[in-house]
Amino acid sequence: MNSNTLINAQRYGKVAVMFGGSSAEREVSLRSGQAVLDALLRGGVNAYKFDPAEHALIELVSQNFDQVVIMLHGRGGEDGSLQGALEQLKLPYSGSGVLGSALSMDKVRSKQIFDSLGLPTASYQVVEKSRFDAGSCEVIMRSFGGAIMVKPAQEGSSIGMAKVNNSTQLLSAIEDAFNYDNQVLLEQYIEGDEYTVSILNDGALPSIRMSTPREFYDYEAKYQSDSTEYFCPSGASSELEKNLADLALQAFDAVAASGWGRVDFMCDKQGQLYILEVNTVPGMTAKSLVPMAAKQAGMSFEQLALAVLDSAGLGK
Known part of the structure:
Protein backbone atom coordinates (compact mmCIF):
# COMPACT_ATOMS: atom_id res chain seq x y z
CA MET A 1 0.00 0.00 0.00
CA ASN A 2 1.53 3.33 -1.04
CA SER A 3 1.25 6.58 0.90
CA ASN A 4 -1.36 8.04 -1.49
CA THR A 5 -3.62 5.03 -0.97
CA LEU A 6 -3.27 5.34 2.80
CA ILE A 7 -4.08 9.06 2.76
CA ASN A 8 -7.08 8.36 0.52
CA ALA A 9 -8.37 5.70 2.92
CA GLN A 10 -7.96 7.97 5.94
CA ARG A 11 -10.67 10.30 4.64
CA TYR A 12 -13.26 7.73 5.73
CA GLY A 13 -12.36 8.14 9.40
CA LYS A 14 -13.22 5.32 11.81
CA VAL A 15 -15.67 2.93 10.16
CA ALA A 16 -17.96 0.39 11.81
CA VAL A 17 -18.86 -2.57 9.60
CA MET A 18 -22.11 -3.74 11.13
CA PHE A 19 -22.90 -7.42 10.68
CA GLY A 20 -24.30 -10.41 12.52
CA GLY A 21 -27.42 -9.16 14.27
CA SER A 22 -30.29 -11.32 15.44
CA SER A 23 -32.42 -11.84 12.31
CA ALA A 24 -33.05 -15.18 10.61
CA GLU A 25 -30.27 -14.20 8.19
CA ARG A 26 -27.55 -13.84 10.84
CA GLU A 27 -25.27 -16.54 9.41
CA VAL A 28 -25.30 -15.02 5.93
CA SER A 29 -24.70 -11.57 7.44
CA LEU A 30 -21.66 -12.84 9.34
CA ARG A 31 -20.10 -14.07 6.10
CA SER A 32 -20.99 -10.93 4.14
CA GLY A 33 -19.76 -8.58 6.83
CA GLN A 34 -16.48 -10.36 7.38
CA ALA A 35 -15.73 -10.33 3.65
CA VAL A 36 -16.41 -6.58 3.44
CA LEU A 37 -14.45 -5.83 6.62
CA ASP A 38 -11.44 -7.75 5.31
CA ALA A 39 -11.62 -5.92 1.97
CA LEU A 40 -11.80 -2.49 3.62
CA LEU A 41 -8.84 -3.34 5.86
CA ARG A 42 -6.84 -4.40 2.80
CA GLY A 43 -7.70 -1.01 1.33
CA GLY A 44 -6.24 0.77 4.34
CA VAL A 45 -9.58 1.82 5.87
CA ASN A 46 -9.69 2.09 9.67
CA ALA A 47 -12.56 -0.39 9.93
CA TYR A 48 -13.89 -2.52 12.79
CA LYS A 49 -16.51 -5.21 13.30
CA PHE A 50 -19.67 -4.15 15.14
CA ASP A 51 -22.31 -6.77 15.92
CA PRO A 52 -25.53 -5.16 17.25
CA ALA A 53 -26.46 -8.49 18.83
CA GLU A 54 -23.47 -8.00 21.14
CA HIS A 55 -23.19 -4.21 21.47
CA ALA A 56 -25.63 -1.36 22.07
CA LEU A 57 -25.86 1.15 19.22
CA ILE A 58 -24.88 3.99 21.52
CA GLU A 59 -21.39 2.44 21.62
CA LEU A 60 -20.96 3.69 18.06
CA VAL A 61 -20.91 7.19 19.55
CA SER A 62 -18.86 6.40 22.64
CA GLN A 63 -16.26 4.62 20.48
CA ASN A 64 -16.08 7.61 18.14
CA PHE A 65 -17.08 5.95 14.88
CA ASP A 66 -17.46 8.33 11.96
CA GLN A 67 -19.72 6.23 9.75
CA VAL A 68 -21.28 2.80 9.36
CA VAL A 69 -21.32 0.17 6.63
CA ILE A 70 -24.48 -1.88 7.06
CA MET A 71 -24.05 -5.58 6.27
CA LEU A 72 -27.06 -6.77 8.26
CA HIS A 73 -29.56 -8.77 6.23
CA GLY A 74 -33.24 -8.99 7.09
CA ARG A 75 -35.17 -7.51 9.98
CA GLY A 76 -33.45 -5.01 12.21
CA GLY A 77 -30.86 -4.15 9.58
CA GLU A 78 -32.53 -3.95 6.21
CA ASP A 79 -36.01 -2.74 7.15
CA GLY A 80 -35.39 0.92 8.02
CA SER A 81 -35.32 0.59 11.80
CA LEU A 82 -31.52 0.62 12.03
CA GLN A 83 -31.31 3.40 9.47
CA GLY A 84 -33.63 5.54 11.59
CA ALA A 85 -31.57 4.87 14.72
CA LEU A 86 -28.35 5.85 12.94
CA GLU A 87 -29.94 9.07 11.74
CA GLN A 88 -30.87 9.90 15.33
CA LEU A 89 -27.23 9.26 16.26
CA LYS A 90 -26.19 11.52 13.34
CA LEU A 91 -24.00 8.81 11.86
CA PRO A 92 -23.73 8.44 8.06
CA TYR A 93 -24.48 4.91 6.86
CA SER A 94 -24.21 2.98 3.61
CA GLY A 95 -27.07 2.21 1.28
CA SER A 96 -30.73 3.15 1.31
CA GLY A 97 -32.40 5.44 3.81
CA VAL A 98 -35.31 4.74 6.15
CA LEU A 99 -38.08 4.83 3.54
CA GLY A 100 -36.21 2.92 0.83
CA SER A 101 -35.15 0.23 3.27
CA ALA A 102 -38.63 -0.20 4.75
CA LEU A 103 -40.44 -0.33 1.40
CA SER A 104 -37.95 -2.71 -0.21
CA MET A 105 -38.08 -5.09 2.75
CA ASP A 106 -41.87 -5.25 2.59
CA LYS A 107 -42.71 -7.50 -0.38
CA VAL A 108 -46.40 -6.56 -0.25
CA ARG A 109 -45.92 -2.77 -0.24
CA SER A 110 -43.24 -2.90 -2.93
CA LYS A 111 -45.51 -5.04 -5.14
CA GLN A 112 -48.30 -2.52 -4.67
CA ILE A 113 -45.95 0.28 -5.71
CA PHE A 114 -44.77 -1.61 -8.81
CA ASP A 115 -48.41 -2.24 -9.71
CA SER A 116 -49.42 1.38 -9.25
CA LEU A 117 -46.61 2.57 -11.54
CA GLY A 118 -47.35 0.02 -14.23
CA LEU A 119 -44.09 -1.86 -13.70
CA PRO A 120 -44.35 -5.56 -14.65
CA THR A 121 -44.82 -7.88 -11.69
CA ALA A 122 -46.54 -11.24 -11.25
CA SER A 123 -50.19 -11.36 -10.15
CA TYR A 124 -50.60 -11.76 -6.40
CA GLN A 125 -52.83 -11.93 -3.33
CA VAL A 126 -52.13 -11.11 0.31
CA VAL A 127 -53.29 -13.18 3.28
CA GLU A 128 -53.36 -11.92 6.87
CA LYS A 129 -52.80 -14.27 9.79
CA SER A 130 -55.63 -12.73 11.82
CA ARG A 131 -58.18 -13.20 9.00
CA PHE A 132 -56.95 -16.27 7.16
CA ASP A 133 -59.57 -18.93 6.41
CA ALA A 134 -57.94 -22.33 5.94
CA GLY A 135 -60.91 -23.40 3.88
CA SER A 136 -60.14 -20.80 1.22
CA CYS A 137 -57.08 -22.58 -0.17
CA GLU A 138 -58.96 -24.44 -2.90
CA VAL A 139 -60.53 -21.18 -4.12
CA ILE A 140 -57.15 -19.44 -4.03
CA MET A 141 -55.51 -22.19 -6.09
CA ALA A 162 -42.31 -22.36 -0.86
CA LYS A 163 -43.65 -23.29 -4.28
CA VAL A 164 -47.02 -25.06 -4.10
CA ASN A 165 -49.12 -26.91 -6.68
CA ASN A 166 -52.30 -27.81 -4.77
CA SER A 167 -54.48 -26.61 -1.90
CA THR A 168 -52.99 -29.01 0.67
CA GLN A 169 -49.49 -27.72 -0.06
CA LEU A 170 -50.78 -24.15 -0.03
CA LEU A 171 -52.28 -24.49 3.46
CA SER A 172 -49.07 -26.00 4.83
CA ALA A 173 -46.89 -23.33 3.20
CA ILE A 174 -49.05 -20.46 4.44
CA GLU A 175 -49.06 -21.82 7.98
CA ASP A 176 -45.27 -22.17 7.83
CA ALA A 177 -44.88 -18.63 6.46
CA PHE A 178 -47.02 -17.32 9.33
CA ASN A 179 -44.21 -18.49 11.64
CA TYR A 180 -42.12 -15.68 10.14
CA ASP A 181 -44.68 -12.98 9.45
CA ASN A 182 -48.31 -12.07 10.09
CA GLN A 183 -48.70 -11.13 6.44
CA VAL A 184 -47.96 -13.52 3.56
CA LEU A 185 -47.63 -12.80 -0.14
CA LEU A 186 -49.06 -15.30 -2.62
CA GLU A 187 -47.52 -14.76 -6.04
CA GLN A 188 -48.16 -16.40 -9.40
CA TYR A 189 -45.28 -18.77 -10.18
CA ILE A 190 -43.48 -17.70 -13.36
CA GLU A 191 -41.94 -20.48 -15.41
CA GLY A 192 -38.72 -19.31 -17.02
CA ASP A 193 -35.27 -17.86 -16.34
CA GLU A 194 -34.32 -15.95 -13.21
CA TYR A 195 -32.13 -12.88 -13.54
CA THR A 196 -30.71 -10.36 -11.13
CA VAL A 197 -29.32 -6.88 -11.73
CA SER A 198 -27.04 -5.17 -9.22
CA ILE A 199 -27.26 -1.40 -8.76
CA LEU A 200 -24.21 0.65 -7.82
CA ASN A 201 -23.79 4.44 -7.91
CA ASP A 202 -27.04 4.98 -9.82
CA GLY A 203 -26.02 2.55 -12.55
CA ALA A 204 -26.85 -1.05 -13.44
CA LEU A 205 -24.10 -3.69 -13.45
CA PRO A 206 -24.18 -6.63 -15.92
CA SER A 207 -27.09 -8.99 -15.35
CA ILE A 208 -26.66 -12.49 -13.95
CA ARG A 209 -28.78 -15.52 -14.82
CA MET A 210 -29.20 -18.24 -12.19
CA SER A 211 -30.03 -21.89 -12.79
CA THR A 212 -30.78 -24.52 -10.13
CA PRO A 213 -32.05 -28.11 -10.31
CA ARG A 214 -34.13 -27.34 -7.22
CA GLU A 215 -37.77 -26.24 -7.53
CA PHE A 216 -36.73 -22.61 -7.25
CA TYR A 217 -33.77 -20.45 -6.20
CA ASP A 218 -34.24 -21.08 -2.47
CA TYR A 219 -31.97 -20.65 0.58
CA GLU A 220 -30.10 -23.90 -0.10
CA ALA A 221 -29.60 -23.02 -3.77
CA LYS A 222 -28.28 -19.59 -2.79
CA TYR A 223 -25.90 -20.49 0.01
CA GLN A 224 -25.34 -24.23 0.33
CA SER A 225 -25.72 -26.08 -2.97
CA ASP A 226 -22.85 -26.73 -5.37
CA SER A 227 -25.31 -27.48 -8.19
CA THR A 228 -26.48 -23.87 -8.65
CA GLU A 229 -25.10 -22.31 -11.83
CA TYR A 230 -24.44 -18.61 -12.37
CA PHE A 231 -24.04 -17.07 -15.80
CA CYS A 232 -22.33 -13.68 -15.99
CA PRO A 233 -22.48 -12.53 -18.74
CA SER A 234 -26.03 -13.84 -18.50
CA GLY A 235 -26.37 -14.63 -22.19
CA ALA A 236 -29.21 -12.13 -22.52
CA SER A 237 -29.63 -10.41 -25.87
CA SER A 238 -28.61 -6.76 -26.04
CA GLU A 239 -32.31 -5.81 -26.01
CA LEU A 240 -33.08 -7.95 -22.97
CA GLU A 241 -29.98 -6.67 -21.16
CA LYS A 242 -31.10 -3.09 -21.74
CA ASN A 243 -34.65 -3.88 -20.58
CA LEU A 244 -33.31 -5.55 -17.43
CA ALA A 245 -31.12 -2.55 -16.62
CA ASP A 246 -33.89 -0.02 -17.30
CA LEU A 247 -36.48 -1.90 -15.24
CA ALA A 248 -34.01 -2.47 -12.40
CA LEU A 249 -33.31 1.26 -12.13
CA GLN A 250 -37.03 2.07 -12.32
CA ALA A 251 -37.87 -0.46 -9.59
CA PHE A 252 -35.00 0.79 -7.42
CA ASP A 253 -36.22 4.36 -7.76
CA ALA A 254 -39.87 3.38 -7.23
CA VAL A 255 -39.21 2.14 -3.69
CA ALA A 256 -36.87 5.05 -2.88
CA ALA A 257 -33.80 2.80 -2.67
CA SER A 258 -30.39 4.41 -3.08
CA GLY A 259 -26.64 3.80 -3.09
CA TRP A 260 -26.39 0.15 -3.92
CA GLY A 261 -28.57 -2.94 -4.04
CA ARG A 262 -30.01 -5.61 -6.30
CA VAL A 263 -33.24 -6.18 -8.24
CA ASP A 264 -34.46 -9.72 -8.98
CA PHE A 265 -36.51 -10.77 -12.03
CA MET A 266 -38.21 -13.69 -13.71
CA CYS A 267 -38.38 -13.89 -17.51
CA ASP A 268 -41.10 -16.16 -18.88
CA LYS A 269 -40.98 -18.28 -22.03
CA GLN A 270 -42.40 -15.40 -24.08
CA GLY A 271 -39.64 -13.04 -22.93
CA GLN A 272 -41.84 -11.02 -20.55
CA LEU A 273 -39.96 -9.71 -17.52
CA TYR A 274 -41.48 -9.65 -14.04
CA ILE A 275 -39.95 -7.74 -11.13
CA LEU A 276 -39.71 -9.94 -8.04
CA GLU A 277 -38.18 -7.66 -5.43
CA VAL A 278 -35.56 -5.08 -4.50
CA ASN A 279 -32.79 -5.94 -2.03
CA THR A 280 -31.11 -2.98 -0.30
CA VAL A 281 -28.42 -4.97 1.56
CA PRO A 282 -27.73 -7.93 -0.73
CA GLY A 283 -25.25 -10.64 0.16
CA MET A 284 -21.51 -10.09 -0.16
CA THR A 285 -20.36 -13.67 0.44
CA ALA A 286 -18.15 -15.80 -1.80
CA LYS A 287 -21.30 -17.04 -3.60
CA SER A 288 -23.05 -13.66 -3.73
CA LEU A 289 -24.28 -11.99 -6.88
CA VAL A 290 -23.24 -8.35 -6.51
CA PRO A 291 -19.49 -9.18 -6.35
CA MET A 292 -19.94 -11.42 -9.40
CA ALA A 293 -21.57 -8.62 -11.40
CA ALA A 294 -18.98 -6.10 -10.22
CA LYS A 295 -16.16 -8.41 -11.34
CA GLN A 296 -17.75 -8.68 -14.79
CA ALA A 297 -17.80 -4.86 -14.88
CA GLY A 298 -14.07 -4.79 -14.11
CA MET A 299 -14.22 -4.08 -10.37
CA SER A 300 -12.29 -5.96 -7.71
CA PHE A 301 -13.99 -6.93 -4.46
CA GLU A 302 -11.94 -4.24 -2.68
CA GLN A 303 -13.17 -1.58 -5.13
CA LEU A 304 -16.73 -2.78 -4.63
CA ALA A 305 -16.43 -2.62 -0.84
CA LEU A 306 -15.09 0.94 -1.07
CA ALA A 307 -17.95 1.90 -3.40
CA VAL A 308 -20.45 0.59 -0.84
CA LEU A 309 -18.65 2.59 1.84
CA ASP A 310 -18.79 5.64 -0.40
CA SER A 311 -22.58 5.37 -0.44
CA ALA A 312 -22.49 6.52 3.19
CA GLY A 313 -21.38 9.90 1.90
CA LEU A 314 -18.49 10.77 4.21
CA GLY A 315 -15.80 9.39 1.92
CA LYS A 316 -16.97 11.28 -1.17
Whole structure:
Protein backbone atom coordinates (compact mmCIF):
# COMPACT_ATOMS: atom_id res chain seq x y z
CA MET A 1 0.00 0.00 0.00
CA ASN A 2 1.53 3.33 -1.04
CA SER A 3 1.25 6.58 0.90
CA ASN A 4 -1.36 8.04 -1.49
CA THR A 5 -3.62 5.03 -0.97
CA LEU A 6 -3.27 5.34 2.80
CA ILE A 7 -4.08 9.06 2.76
CA ASN A 8 -7.08 8.36 0.52
CA ALA A 9 -8.37 5.70 2.92
CA GLN A 10 -7.96 7.97 5.94
CA ARG A 11 -10.67 10.30 4.64
CA TYR A 12 -13.26 7.73 5.73
CA GLY A 13 -12.36 8.14 9.40
CA LYS A 14 -13.22 5.32 11.81
CA VAL A 15 -15.67 2.93 10.16
CA ALA A 16 -17.96 0.39 11.81
CA VAL A 17 -18.86 -2.57 9.60
CA MET A 18 -22.11 -3.74 11.13
CA PHE A 19 -22.90 -7.42 10.68
CA GLY A 20 -24.30 -10.41 12.52
CA GLY A 21 -27.42 -9.16 14.27
CA SER A 22 -30.29 -11.32 15.44
CA SER A 23 -32.42 -11.84 12.31
CA ALA A 24 -33.05 -15.18 10.61
CA GLU A 25 -30.27 -14.20 8.19
CA ARG A 26 -27.55 -13.84 10.84
CA GLU A 27 -25.27 -16.54 9.41
CA VAL A 28 -25.30 -15.02 5.93
CA SER A 29 -24.70 -11.57 7.44
CA LEU A 30 -21.66 -12.84 9.34
CA ARG A 31 -20.10 -14.07 6.10
CA SER A 32 -20.99 -10.93 4.14
CA GLY A 33 -19.76 -8.58 6.83
CA GLN A 34 -16.48 -10.36 7.38
CA ALA A 35 -15.73 -10.33 3.65
CA VAL A 36 -16.41 -6.58 3.44
CA LEU A 37 -14.45 -5.83 6.62
CA ASP A 38 -11.44 -7.75 5.31
CA ALA A 39 -11.62 -5.92 1.97
CA LEU A 40 -11.80 -2.49 3.62
CA LEU A 41 -8.84 -3.34 5.86
CA ARG A 42 -6.84 -4.40 2.80
CA GLY A 43 -7.70 -1.01 1.33
CA GLY A 44 -6.24 0.77 4.34
CA VAL A 45 -9.58 1.82 5.87
CA ASN A 46 -9.69 2.09 9.67
CA ALA A 47 -12.56 -0.39 9.93
CA TYR A 48 -13.89 -2.52 12.79
CA LYS A 49 -16.51 -5.21 13.30
CA PHE A 50 -19.67 -4.15 15.14
CA ASP A 51 -22.31 -6.77 15.92
CA PRO A 52 -25.53 -5.16 17.25
CA ALA A 53 -26.46 -8.49 18.83
CA GLU A 54 -23.47 -8.00 21.14
CA HIS A 55 -23.19 -4.21 21.47
CA ALA A 56 -25.63 -1.36 22.07
CA LEU A 57 -25.86 1.15 19.22
CA ILE A 58 -24.88 3.99 21.52
CA GLU A 59 -21.39 2.44 21.62
CA LEU A 60 -20.96 3.69 18.06
CA VAL A 61 -20.91 7.19 19.55
CA SER A 62 -18.86 6.40 22.64
CA GLN A 63 -16.26 4.62 20.48
CA ASN A 64 -16.08 7.61 18.14
CA PHE A 65 -17.08 5.95 14.88
CA ASP A 66 -17.46 8.33 11.96
CA GLN A 67 -19.72 6.23 9.75
CA VAL A 68 -21.28 2.80 9.36
CA VAL A 69 -21.32 0.17 6.63
CA ILE A 70 -24.48 -1.88 7.06
CA MET A 71 -24.05 -5.58 6.27
CA LEU A 72 -27.06 -6.77 8.26
CA HIS A 73 -29.56 -8.77 6.23
CA GLY A 74 -33.24 -8.99 7.09
CA ARG A 75 -35.17 -7.51 9.98
CA GLY A 76 -33.45 -5.01 12.21
CA GLY A 77 -30.86 -4.15 9.58
CA GLU A 78 -32.53 -3.95 6.21
CA ASP A 79 -36.01 -2.74 7.15
CA GLY A 80 -35.39 0.92 8.02
CA SER A 81 -35.32 0.59 11.80
CA LEU A 82 -31.52 0.62 12.03
CA GLN A 83 -31.31 3.40 9.47
CA GLY A 84 -33.63 5.54 11.59
CA ALA A 85 -31.57 4.87 14.72
CA LEU A 86 -28.35 5.85 12.94
CA GLU A 87 -29.94 9.07 11.74
CA GLN A 88 -30.87 9.90 15.33
CA LEU A 89 -27.23 9.26 16.26
CA LYS A 90 -26.19 11.52 13.34
CA LEU A 91 -24.00 8.81 11.86
CA PRO A 92 -23.73 8.44 8.06
CA TYR A 93 -24.48 4.91 6.86
CA SER A 94 -24.21 2.98 3.61
CA GLY A 95 -27.07 2.21 1.28
CA SER A 96 -30.73 3.15 1.31
CA GLY A 97 -32.40 5.44 3.81
CA VAL A 98 -35.31 4.74 6.15
CA LEU A 99 -38.08 4.83 3.54
CA GLY A 100 -36.21 2.92 0.83
CA SER A 101 -35.15 0.23 3.27
CA ALA A 102 -38.63 -0.20 4.75
CA LEU A 103 -40.44 -0.33 1.40
CA SER A 104 -37.95 -2.71 -0.21
CA MET A 105 -38.08 -5.09 2.75
CA ASP A 106 -41.87 -5.25 2.59
CA LYS A 107 -42.71 -7.50 -0.38
CA VAL A 108 -46.40 -6.56 -0.25
CA ARG A 109 -45.92 -2.77 -0.24
CA SER A 110 -43.24 -2.90 -2.93
CA LYS A 111 -45.51 -5.04 -5.14
CA GLN A 112 -48.30 -2.52 -4.67
CA ILE A 113 -45.95 0.28 -5.71
CA PHE A 114 -44.77 -1.61 -8.81
CA ASP A 115 -48.41 -2.24 -9.71
CA SER A 116 -49.42 1.38 -9.25
CA LEU A 117 -46.61 2.57 -11.54
CA GLY A 118 -47.35 0.02 -14.23
CA LEU A 119 -44.09 -1.86 -13.70
CA PRO A 120 -44.35 -5.56 -14.65
CA THR A 121 -44.82 -7.88 -11.69
CA ALA A 122 -46.54 -11.24 -11.25
CA SER A 123 -50.19 -11.36 -10.15
CA TYR A 124 -50.60 -11.76 -6.40
CA GLN A 125 -52.83 -11.93 -3.33
CA VAL A 126 -52.13 -11.11 0.31
CA VAL A 127 -53.29 -13.18 3.28
CA GLU A 128 -53.36 -11.92 6.87
CA LYS A 129 -52.80 -14.27 9.79
CA SER A 130 -55.63 -12.73 11.82
CA ARG A 131 -58.18 -13.20 9.00
CA PHE A 132 -56.95 -16.27 7.16
CA ASP A 133 -59.57 -18.93 6.41
CA ALA A 134 -57.94 -22.33 5.94
CA GLY A 135 -60.91 -23.40 3.88
CA SER A 136 -60.14 -20.80 1.22
CA CYS A 137 -57.08 -22.58 -0.17
CA GLU A 138 -58.96 -24.44 -2.90
CA VAL A 139 -60.53 -21.18 -4.12
CA ILE A 140 -57.15 -19.44 -4.03
CA MET A 141 -55.51 -22.19 -6.09
CA ARG A 142 -58.26 -21.96 -8.72
CA SER A 143 -57.96 -18.18 -8.88
CA PHE A 144 -54.26 -18.45 -9.76
CA GLY A 145 -54.80 -21.29 -12.22
CA GLY A 146 -51.36 -22.74 -11.58
CA ALA A 147 -48.45 -22.96 -9.16
CA ILE A 148 -48.07 -20.32 -6.45
CA MET A 149 -45.04 -18.93 -4.64
CA VAL A 150 -45.71 -18.38 -0.93
CA LYS A 151 -43.55 -15.70 0.70
CA PRO A 152 -43.48 -14.14 4.18
CA ALA A 153 -43.89 -10.40 3.58
CA GLN A 154 -40.70 -9.32 5.31
CA GLU A 155 -38.09 -12.06 5.15
CA GLY A 156 -35.10 -12.33 2.83
CA SER A 157 -32.79 -15.05 1.49
CA SER A 158 -35.91 -17.06 0.48
CA ILE A 159 -36.52 -17.91 4.16
CA GLY A 160 -40.03 -19.28 4.68
CA MET A 161 -40.72 -19.42 0.94
CA ALA A 162 -42.31 -22.36 -0.86
CA LYS A 163 -43.65 -23.29 -4.28
CA VAL A 164 -47.02 -25.06 -4.10
CA ASN A 165 -49.12 -26.91 -6.68
CA ASN A 166 -52.30 -27.81 -4.77
CA SER A 167 -54.48 -26.61 -1.90
CA THR A 168 -52.99 -29.01 0.67
CA GLN A 169 -49.49 -27.72 -0.06
CA LEU A 170 -50.78 -24.15 -0.03
CA LEU A 171 -52.28 -24.49 3.46
CA SER A 172 -49.07 -26.00 4.83
CA ALA A 173 -46.89 -23.33 3.20
CA ILE A 174 -49.05 -20.46 4.44
CA GLU A 175 -49.06 -21.82 7.98
CA ASP A 176 -45.27 -22.17 7.83
CA ALA A 177 -44.88 -18.63 6.46
CA PHE A 178 -47.02 -17.32 9.33
CA ASN A 179 -44.21 -18.49 11.64
CA TYR A 180 -42.12 -15.68 10.14
CA ASP A 181 -44.68 -12.98 9.45
CA ASN A 182 -48.31 -12.07 10.09
CA GLN A 183 -48.70 -11.13 6.44
CA VAL A 184 -47.96 -13.52 3.56
CA LEU A 185 -47.63 -12.80 -0.14
CA LEU A 186 -49.06 -15.30 -2.62
CA GLU A 187 -47.52 -14.76 -6.04
CA GLN A 188 -48.16 -16.40 -9.40
CA TYR A 189 -45.28 -18.77 -10.18
CA ILE A 190 -43.48 -17.70 -13.36
CA GLU A 191 -41.94 -20.48 -15.41
CA GLY A 192 -38.72 -19.31 -17.02
CA ASP A 193 -35.27 -17.86 -16.34
CA GLU A 194 -34.32 -15.95 -13.21
CA TYR A 195 -32.13 -12.88 -13.54
CA THR A 196 -30.71 -10.36 -11.13
CA VAL A 197 -29.32 -6.88 -11.73
CA SER A 198 -27.04 -5.17 -9.22
CA ILE A 199 -27.26 -1.40 -8.76
CA LEU A 200 -24.21 0.65 -7.82
CA ASN A 201 -23.79 4.44 -7.91
CA ASP A 202 -27.04 4.98 -9.82
CA GLY A 203 -26.02 2.55 -12.55
CA ALA A 204 -26.85 -1.05 -13.44
CA LEU A 205 -24.10 -3.69 -13.45
CA PRO A 206 -24.18 -6.63 -15.92
CA SER A 207 -27.09 -8.99 -15.35
CA ILE A 208 -26.66 -12.49 -13.95
CA ARG A 209 -28.78 -15.52 -14.82
CA MET A 210 -29.20 -18.24 -12.19
CA SER A 211 -30.03 -21.89 -12.79
CA THR A 212 -30.78 -24.52 -10.13
CA PRO A 213 -32.05 -28.11 -10.31
CA ARG A 214 -34.13 -27.34 -7.22
CA GLU A 215 -37.77 -26.24 -7.53
CA PHE A 216 -36.73 -22.61 -7.25
CA TYR A 217 -33.77 -20.45 -6.20
CA ASP A 218 -34.24 -21.08 -2.47
CA TYR A 219 -31.97 -20.65 0.58
CA GLU A 220 -30.10 -23.90 -0.10
CA ALA A 221 -29.60 -23.02 -3.77
CA LYS A 222 -28.28 -19.59 -2.79
CA TYR A 223 -25.90 -20.49 0.01
CA GLN A 224 -25.34 -24.23 0.33
CA SER A 225 -25.72 -26.08 -2.97
CA ASP A 226 -22.85 -26.73 -5.37
CA SER A 227 -25.31 -27.48 -8.19
CA THR A 228 -26.48 -23.87 -8.65
CA GLU A 229 -25.10 -22.31 -11.83
CA TYR A 230 -24.44 -18.61 -12.37
CA PHE A 231 -24.04 -17.07 -15.80
CA CYS A 232 -22.33 -13.68 -15.99
CA PRO A 233 -22.48 -12.53 -18.74
CA SER A 234 -26.03 -13.84 -18.50
CA GLY A 235 -26.37 -14.63 -22.19
CA ALA A 236 -29.21 -12.13 -22.52
CA SER A 237 -29.63 -10.41 -25.87
CA SER A 238 -28.61 -6.76 -26.04
CA GLU A 239 -32.31 -5.81 -26.01
CA LEU A 240 -33.08 -7.95 -22.97
CA GLU A 241 -29.98 -6.67 -21.16
CA LYS A 242 -31.10 -3.09 -21.74
CA ASN A 243 -34.65 -3.88 -20.58
CA LEU A 244 -33.31 -5.55 -17.43
CA ALA A 245 -31.12 -2.55 -16.62
CA ASP A 246 -33.89 -0.02 -17.30
CA LEU A 247 -36.48 -1.90 -15.24
CA ALA A 248 -34.01 -2.47 -12.40
CA LEU A 249 -33.31 1.26 -12.13
CA GLN A 250 -37.03 2.07 -12.32
CA ALA A 251 -37.87 -0.46 -9.59
CA PHE A 252 -35.00 0.79 -7.42
CA ASP A 253 -36.22 4.36 -7.76
CA ALA A 254 -39.87 3.38 -7.23
CA VAL A 255 -39.21 2.14 -3.69
CA ALA A 256 -36.87 5.05 -2.88
CA ALA A 257 -33.80 2.80 -2.67
CA SER A 258 -30.39 4.41 -3.08
CA GLY A 259 -26.64 3.80 -3.09
CA TRP A 260 -26.39 0.15 -3.92
CA GLY A 261 -28.57 -2.94 -4.04
CA ARG A 262 -30.01 -5.61 -6.30
CA VAL A 263 -33.24 -6.18 -8.24
CA ASP A 264 -34.46 -9.72 -8.98
CA PHE A 265 -36.51 -10.77 -12.03
CA MET A 266 -38.21 -13.69 -13.71
CA CYS A 267 -38.38 -13.89 -17.51
CA ASP A 268 -41.10 -16.16 -18.88
CA LYS A 269 -40.98 -18.28 -22.03
CA GLN A 270 -42.40 -15.40 -24.08
CA GLY A 271 -39.64 -13.04 -22.93
CA GLN A 272 -41.84 -11.02 -20.55
CA LEU A 273 -39.96 -9.71 -17.52
CA TYR A 274 -41.48 -9.65 -14.04
CA ILE A 275 -39.95 -7.74 -11.13
CA LEU A 276 -39.71 -9.94 -8.04
CA GLU A 277 -38.18 -7.66 -5.43
CA VAL A 278 -35.56 -5.08 -4.50
CA ASN A 279 -32.79 -5.94 -2.03
CA THR A 280 -31.11 -2.98 -0.30
CA VAL A 281 -28.42 -4.97 1.56
CA PRO A 282 -27.73 -7.93 -0.73
CA GLY A 283 -25.25 -10.64 0.16
CA MET A 284 -21.51 -10.09 -0.16
CA THR A 285 -20.36 -13.67 0.44
CA ALA A 286 -18.15 -15.80 -1.80
CA LYS A 287 -21.30 -17.04 -3.60
CA SER A 288 -23.05 -13.66 -3.73
CA LEU A 289 -24.28 -11.99 -6.88
CA VAL A 290 -23.24 -8.35 -6.51
CA PRO A 291 -19.49 -9.18 -6.35
CA MET A 292 -19.94 -11.42 -9.40
CA ALA A 293 -21.57 -8.62 -11.40
CA ALA A 294 -18.98 -6.10 -10.22
CA LYS A 295 -16.16 -8.41 -11.34
CA GLN A 296 -17.75 -8.68 -14.79
CA ALA A 297 -17.80 -4.86 -14.88
CA GLY A 298 -14.07 -4.79 -14.11
CA MET A 299 -14.22 -4.08 -10.37
CA SER A 300 -12.29 -5.96 -7.71
CA PHE A 301 -13.99 -6.93 -4.46
CA GLU A 302 -11.94 -4.24 -2.68
CA GLN A 303 -13.17 -1.58 -5.13
CA LEU A 304 -16.73 -2.78 -4.63
CA ALA A 305 -16.43 -2.62 -0.84
CA LEU A 306 -15.09 0.94 -1.07
CA ALA A 307 -17.95 1.90 -3.40
CA VAL A 308 -20.45 0.59 -0.84
CA LEU A 309 -18.65 2.59 1.84
CA ASP A 310 -18.79 5.64 -0.40
CA SER A 311 -22.58 5.37 -0.44
CA ALA A 312 -22.49 6.52 3.19
CA GLY A 313 -21.38 9.90 1.90
CA LEU A 314 -18.49 10.77 4.21
CA GLY A 315 -15.80 9.39 1.92
CA LYS A 316 -16.97 11.28 -1.17
